[in-house]
Amino acid sequence: AQKITQTQPGMFVQEKEAVTLDCTYDTSDPSYGLFWYKQPSSGEMIFLIYQGSYDQQNATEGRYSLNFQKARKSANLVISASQLGDSAMYFCAMRENNQGGKLIFGQGTELSVKP
Amino acid sequence: DVKVTQSSRYLVKRTGEKVFLECVQDMDHENMFWYRQDPGLGLRLIYFSYDVKMKEKGDIPEGYSVSREKKERFSLILESASTNQTSMYLCASSSPSPPDTQYFGPGTRLTVL
Numbered sequence: 185a186q187k188i189t190q191t192q193p194g195m196f197v198q199e200k201e202a203v204t205l206d207c208t209y210d211t212s213d214p215s216y217g218l219f220w221y222k223q224p225s226s227g228e229m230i231f232l233i234y235q236g237s238y239d240q241q242n243a244t245e246g247r248y249s250l251n252f253q254k255a256r257k258s259a260n261l262v263i264s265a266s267q268l269g270d271s272a273m274y275f276c277a278m279r280e281n282n283q284g285g286k287l288i289f290g291q292g293t294e295l296s297v298k299p
Numbered sequence: 300d301v302k303v304t305q306s307s308r309y310l311v312k313r314t315g316e317k318v319f320l321e322c323v324q325d326m327d328h329e330n331m332f333w334y335r336q337d338p339g340l341g342l343r344l345i346y347f348s349y350d351v352k353m354k355e356k357g358d359i360p361e362g363y364s365v366s367r368e369k370k371e372r373f374s375l376i377l378e379s380a381s382t383n384q385t386s387m388y389l390c391a392s393s394s395p396s397p398p399d400t401q402y403f404g405p406g407t408r409l410t411v412l
Contacts, residue, residue, distance in 0.1 A: 217398050227308075227387060229403035236398060275342070284349070285330045285399050286357070289342040 187211065188278050188290035196296050197266045204251070205261040205293045207276030215281040218259040220250065223273040223292070232274075235259055263295075271297045302326070303404035305390055311410045318377040320407050322390030328402075329395050331373035333357075333365065336387040336406075348373055349395070380411045 189208045197203040209218065220232040235243045235250045243250040251260040263270055276290040306321035322331065332347040334357075344357030346365040354365050362384060366374045373392075377384055387408050391401040 219400065221403075227389075227406040227408070229389060229391070229406075231400055231402060234398045234400055279399065285393055285395065285401070286332075286344060286347065287342075287401055291339075291341050 187288045188276055190276055190290035190293050192293045193291070194294045194296070196298060197263075199268060199297055199299050200265055202262060202264045203266055203295065205263070205274050205276075205295065207259045207261065207290060209257050209259060209276075209278050211257075211278065211280055213280040217279040217281075218250070218252070219277040219279070219287065220248070220259075220261045221275045221277065222270075223275065225272070229275070233261070266297045268297050268299060271295060303390060303392055303402055305388075305404040305407050307407050308405060309408050309410075311412065312377075312380050313412050314381060316377075316380050316411075318380050318409065318411075320375040320377075320388055320390075320409070322373045322375070322392075322404055323371050324373075324392040324402070324404075325371065326392065326394070326402070327370065328392035329370070330393045330399070330401075331367065332391040332393075332401060333363075333373065333375045334389045334391065335359070336389055342389065345375065382411050385409060385411045 216237045218235045222230045233245045233248045235252045247264045249262045273292045275292045277287040302325045333345045334342045348367045364376045389406045390404040393399045393401045
């Protein structure tokens with residue numbers, strides 16, 4: 185069974201608009217962490233934002249925020265005021281604390297920002 | 300800033316060759332990881348290490364080995380390269396302390412002919 189699901193293979197957004205990238209996860213571990221990474225065409229995976237399972241508030245980092253809905257097991261990434269440089273693949277990942285530091289990645293969403 | 304470097308961005312090798320991919324991090328991280336990334340399959344963990352001289356198999360270790368003689372360096376070895384090992388290889392490191400975010404290197408695109 186898929187532990188991390190990203191249902192949107194590709195998304196388009198107009199420059200300066202906000203966009204939400206979906207991520208759902210499946211775990212029975214009460215302690216876990218959720219991560220979002222950006223991968224531009226150059227190939228490097230860039231860490232964007234982290235949410236811990238016990239964090240009370242949704243994580244924010246600049247234009248990135250994480251809409252964490254624990255009961256629904258979703259951790260959607262919201263990018264506000266999209267820029268052309270946001271065009272990239274975006275990956276959601278989960279670390280289960282009972283599995284050490286290993287990450288499980290989703291299949292990714294390719295975001296294209298239109299001028 | 301965390302810096303993870305990989306020895307090559309692009310590499311072309313022939314079938315049967317022994318291939319070394321090197322990864323170095325400068326943040327004194329205990330944990331290091333090797334992934335491969337293929338279209339439609341996402342990132343898959345090959346091997347990881349929690350300390351010097353320690354290694355653990357990931358999800359797809361077959362055909363690979365690793366070496367960690369120094370804390371900052373984690374090497375991935377393809378003992379006898381095959382065409383199905385043509386892929387993007389990504390190295391990462393993390394601290395064991397929460398949130399133990401993994402930081403990635405730029406990746407090596409390996410082509411085996």
